[in-house]
Each structure stands twice: as structure tokens, then as C-alpha cells.
Amino acid sequence: MSNGSLILIGLVSVIALLALMIRGRVHPFLALGVVSIAVALSAGIPLGDVIPTLVKGMGGTLGSVALIVGLGAMLGKVIEKSNGADVLAGWLLDKFGEKRAAFALGATGFIFGIPVFVDVGFIVLLPIIFSVARRIGGNMLVYALPIGLSMLTVHVMLPPHPGVVAGAQVLNADIGFVLGVGFCAALPAYLLGQLFIPFFTKRTFIHVPASTDLIQYQKQLSHNADGLPKFGTVLTMIVLPLVLIMLGTITATTLPKGNIVRDIFSMVGSSPFALLLAVCISSYVLGIRRGWDKEKLEEILNSSLAPIAGIILITGAGGMFGKVLDASGVGKALSEVLASTGLHVLALGFILAALLRAAQGSATVATITTATILAPAINAGGYDGVQIALITAAVGAGSMTLSHVNDSLFWVWTKFFGISVADGLKTWSVLTTIYGVIAFLIVSLMWMAV
Numbered sequence: 001m002s003n004g005s006l007i008l009i010g011l012v013s014v015i016a017l018l019a020l021m022i023r024g025r026v027h028p029f030l031a032l033g034v035v036s037i038a039v040a041l042s043a044g045i046p047l048g049d050v051i052p053t054l055v056k057g058m059g060g061t062l063g064s065v066a067l068i069v070g071l072g073a074m075l076g077k078v079i080e081k082s083n084g085a086d087v088l089a090g091w092l093l094d095k096f097g098e099k100r101a102a103f104a105l106g107a108t109g110f111i112f113g114i115p116v117f118v119d120v121g122f123i124v125l126l127p128i129i130f131s132v133a134r135r136i137g138g139n140m141l142v143y144a145l146p147i148g149l150s151m152l153t154v155h156v157m158l159p160p161h162p163g164v165v166a167g168a169q170v171l172n173a174d175i176g177f178v179l180g181v182g183f184c185a186a187l188p189a190y191l192l193g194q195l196f197i198p199f200f201t202k203r204t205f206i207h208v209p210a211s212t213d214l215i216q217y218q219k220q221l222s223h224n225a226d227g228l229p230k231f232g233t234v235l236t237m238i239v240l241p242l243v244l245i246m247l248g249t250i251t252a253t254t255l256p257k258g259n260i261v262r263d264i265f266s267m268v269g270s271s272p273f274a275l276l277l278a279v280c281i282s283s284y285v286l287g288i289r290r291g292w293d294k295e296k297l298e299e300i301l302n303s304s305l306a307p308i309a310g311i312i313l314i315t316g317a318g319g320m321f322g323k324v325l326d327a328s329g330v331g332k333a334l335s336e337v338l339a340s341t342g343l344h345v346l347a348l349g350f351i352l353a354a355l356l357r358a359a360q361g362s363a364t365v366a367t368i369t370t371a372t373i374l375a376p377a378i379n380a381g382g383y384d385g386v387q388i389a390l391i392t393a394a395v396g397a398g399s400m401t402l403s404h405v406n407d408s409l410f411w412v413w414t415k416f417f418g419i420s421v422a423d424g425l426k427t428w429s430v431l432t433t434i435y436g437v438i439a440f441l442i443v444s445l446m447w448m449a450v
Contacts, residue, residue: 001044003333010330010359013039017321017405021421028411028421029310032317036324043328057323062316069308069412071275072123075237075282077304080127082286084234088128090135091231098136103194105129106146110190112242113151114158118409121151124238124275126416133208140206141427144417145197148428150190152409153435156363156400157186157393163364164396165253167371168389171378175253177389181446185393189439196434200427209418229286237282241274248274314411322361322406330359345381346394346447349374350440353398354433361406363399370395386450393443401436404429 013035020031033054040050078084096104108128112121125147133143155161159168159179168178248269255262267273279301287297343351349370356366371392378388403410404425414424 001329003337006043006328006330006333007337009039009042009328010325010333013042013321013325014358014404014406018421018425021405028314028405029317032314032321032405036317036321039321039324039328043324043330045324045328049327053324053327054320057320058316060319060323062312062319066312066316067272068119068275069123069312070305071272071279072126073304073308074279074301075124075241075275076127077300078279078282078286079234079237080130081300082234082290083228084127084237084286086131086135087228087231087234088131088238092128092132093135101132101136102142102146102197105132105143106150106190106194109147109150110154110187113154118151118155119412121242122148122409122412124241128238130209137208139201139204140208140417140419141201141204142197143208144206144413144419145201145427145431146194148409148413149193149197149431149435152363152400152403152432153186153190153193153439156367156396156436157182157189157439161364163367163399164392166364167367167395168392170368170371170375171388171392172375173388173392174385177385178392181386181389181393181443182396184446185397185439185442188442189397189435192438193431193435196431200431204423204427206417206419206423229290233285237278237286240281241271241278244269244274244277245271310415314415318361318406318408318411322365325406326360326365345374345377345391346444349391349395350398350436353395354401354436357399357407358402358404359406361404361408363403363407366399367395370398387447390443390447390450394440397436397439397443399436400439401433402429403432 016038017031017035020026020035021028024031026034036054036057037050040053041047045053092104092108093101105128108125109121112125129143129147133140136143156163159165159175159182164178164182165175167173168175244265246269248265251259251262251265251269268277283297283301287300288294292300341348352374353366353370356369357363360366374391374395378391383391405411405421410424410428413419413428414421419427
């Protein structure tokens with residue numbers, strides 16, 4: 001099948017998917033399944049391979065997402081029910097004030113997002129976001145957008161995240177240069193991007209989800225102030241899995257294979273194990289030690305899983321859709337068409353990564369695929385170390401853009417905050433593109449300087 005036909009199939013599939021969910025009000029899980037089958041058949045995937053491809057895409061996504069979301073939800077519920085989130089939210093508001101609460105959340109996401117994957121950090125920090133939002137009230141997007149966007153920015157731009165690290169390896173870029181260049185682009189992109197958020201929050205309003213009436217909620221906090229856990233204790237429970245994951249990444253990149261410390265942290269520093277350990281410790285420190293009995297702890301942990309069942313299924317279906325687009329050759333077709341345009345290597349890397357991100361959903365896959373396509377031209381181009389690092393950063397910026405319905409993070413972000421698909425596309429999808437474009441423009445200015 002020609003590249004033009006494959007690209008047309010990709011475009012039509014996205015339009016059909018949006019029409020089913022927004023206009024037809026079809027459940028996203030069913031819509032993604034139906035459109036995925038239609039794409040597979042239209043692209044000529046053999047009948048016997050259609051279902052195995054869907055299962056592979058679903059399983060590949062859920063293999064990591066289900067563990068992280070499930071354990072993260074348990075940790076978040078323990079922190080919430082122990083009033084630990086309120087302690088942290090109160091500290092943030094005391095230090096920054098209500099007017100700068102959104103900036104404080106964005107800064108928290110930027111810092112926590114450097115050592116850990118965006119999915120993990122986002123899930124762990126959810127209780128703080130909700131607690132701040134419930135204390136102040138207003139538009140949920142004011143609190144949800146800054147922290148999600150700041151974490152995604154560092155995820156696509158900075159090592160040790162997998163996409164940019166793998167892209168740097170493919171392009172033979174120096175990780176130190178990539179880290180320096182990426183930080184110089186990510187920080188101003190995050191700060192400048194924050195300025196655009198009010199334009200979207202003024203036009204789209206999402207009510208803050210509340211388990212209780214806000215006034216009663218605040219009265220309860222004031223009456224129970226003496227029984228709240230200590231700030232340092234709650235912070236330790238949140239930081240513990242993040243530190244373990246960071247140590248796992250550091251040992252994997254600095255110690256040789258076979259080193260006992262590296263082997264230990266390859267397990268202890270994996271996201272599922274780190275979160276499992278944090279759930280166990282927090283259940284004791286914030287729960288049992290403060291008076292919870294076994295029945296109450298079991299009830300709280302059970303209550304954390306029911307709300308995320310739909311999120312997990314929809315996220316897996318998004319991975320299924322992305323896998324079908326990839327297996328059908330849509331991503332490859334986009335790559336071949338763009339590679340023949342003669343664009344400057346910096347612009348080519350950005351645009352190609354952006355389109356691949358839109359086509360199959362994963363920022364990591366978009367970065368790695370783009371780097372693989374560009375590698376021969378870069379190796380033959382005589383670029384120096386800083387220039388290659390800038391190209392890597394441009395690819396990372398492109399992989400941030402156009403996050404939509406085939407991106408697992410899109411579903412996690414929208415469903416946890418009760419945001420519709422249409423509102424998610426009008427806010428999250430547009431802002432990820434704005435942030436990515438800002439980062440690319442900064443990289444382009446640095447390119448002109450060197």
C-alpha cells in the first residue's frame with residue numbers, strides 16, 4: 001500500500017474515533033476497539049493477525065500502566081485518608097499563597113518529574129493536587145494543567161527518561177550535553193508555557209471533584225489538626241518511591257553490568273517494586289501505627305481500585321490503537337514522506353517526532369524512531385557534540401506535541417480529573433503542542449548561537 005494511502009487511513013481513523021466519542025457518545029474503550037479493527041482491516045493486516053495485534057498492543061501498555069496506576073492509586077488513597085495530602089497542601093499554600101498555588105504545583109511537578117517517569121510521578125502527586133484544589137476551589141484545570149504539563153516537559157527533554165536517553169544513544173550524542181541543552185530548553189519552556197494556561201482555563205471550566213462538601217471538609221481539617229500526620233512523614237512516603245526509582249536509573253547508567261549494587265537496584269528501583277514498597281510502608285506508618293485496624297486498611301485499599309478500572313481499560317485500548325497504527329505502517333509512511341522533503345535537520349527532527357507522536361501516541365517511540373531515521377544523515381553531516389545534543393532536544397520537543405486519544409497519559413490525565421474528551425483536546429492537546437513548540441524555538445535559538 002502506498003504511503004499516501006496509509007497516511008489517509010491514519011487521518012481518517014483519528015477523525016472517526018473523535019466523532020464516535022464526542023458526537024456519538026460511544027464509550028472510549030469500545031470506540032478505540034472498533035476503530036482499531038477497522039484500521040487493521042483497511043491497512044491490509046492479515047485477518048489472522050488482527051486480534052493478536054490488538055492483544056499485543058493492549059498487553060504491552062497494561063503491562064506497565066496497570067501496575068503503576070493500581071499501586072499508585074493505593075498509595076494515594078492511604079495518603080488521602082490519613083489526611084497526609086492535606087498536610088502537604090497546607091504547606092504549599094502557606095509557602096506560596098493561594099494566588100501562586102498553580103505555580104507551586106507546576107514547580108513540584110517539574111522537580112519530581114526529573115528523576116521519575118511522568119506516569120509514576122503524576123499518580124503519586126495526585127492527592128496533593130486534589131487537596132489543593134478542594135481547599136481553594138474553582139476550576140480544576142487551574143491545578144491539573146500546570147503539574148501535568150511540567151512533568152511531561154521534563155519527561156521528553158531530560159535524561160534519565162527513556163526516550164531522550166535512547167535517542168541520544170542512537171545519535172551518538174553525549175548525555176552530559178543532552179542534559180545541559182535539554183534543561184536550558186525545558187525550564188524556559190515550562191515557565192513560558194505557564195503564561196498560556198489562563199487563556200484556556202478562562203474558556204473551559206471543570207468542577208473540582210469533591211468527596212465531601214468543601215465547607216464541611218475545611219471544618220473537619222480544623223477540628224482534627226492535632227491528629228494530622230507530620231509533614232516530614234508524609235513527604236517521606238511520597239519521596240521514597242521516587243528516590244528508589246532515581247537510584248535505579250543512576251546505578252543502571254553508572255555501574256557496570258554484574259555489579260551487585262546495580263543488580264539490587266534493578267529490582268528495588270523498578271517503578272512497580274518501589275511503589276509496592278511505598279504502599280506497604282505507608283499503610284503501616286500512616287495507617288496502622290496511627291490507629292487503623294486491619295479491616296479499615298483493607299477497606300481503604302479496596303476503595304482505591306474501583307475508580308481506576310475504567311482508566312486502566314481505556315489506557316490499554318489507547319495502546320491497542322497505537323499498536324495497530326504502527327503495525328499498519330502509518331508511522332513508517334510519515335517518516336519516509338518527511339525524510340524526502342529536504343528540510344533542515346533540526347526542523348525535520350521536530351516535525352517527524354511530532355507526527356509520529358500523533359500517529360502512534362508514545363513520546364518514547366516517537367523519539368527513538370525519529371532518531372533512527374535521522375542517524376545516517378547526522379553521522380554523515382559532521383555535526384559536533386553540542387549540535388547533536390540540540391538535534392536530540394529538538395526531537396524530544398517534537399515528541400511532546402499533539403498528545404491526544406492514542407496517548408495513555410491523555411486518558412490518565414482526563415479520567416482522573418473528570419475531564420471530557422472534547423475538553424481534553426481543547427486544553428491538554430493544544431497546550432502540549434504549545435509547550436513543545438516553545439521548547440523547539442528555544443533549541444533553534446541555541447542552534448543559531450553555536
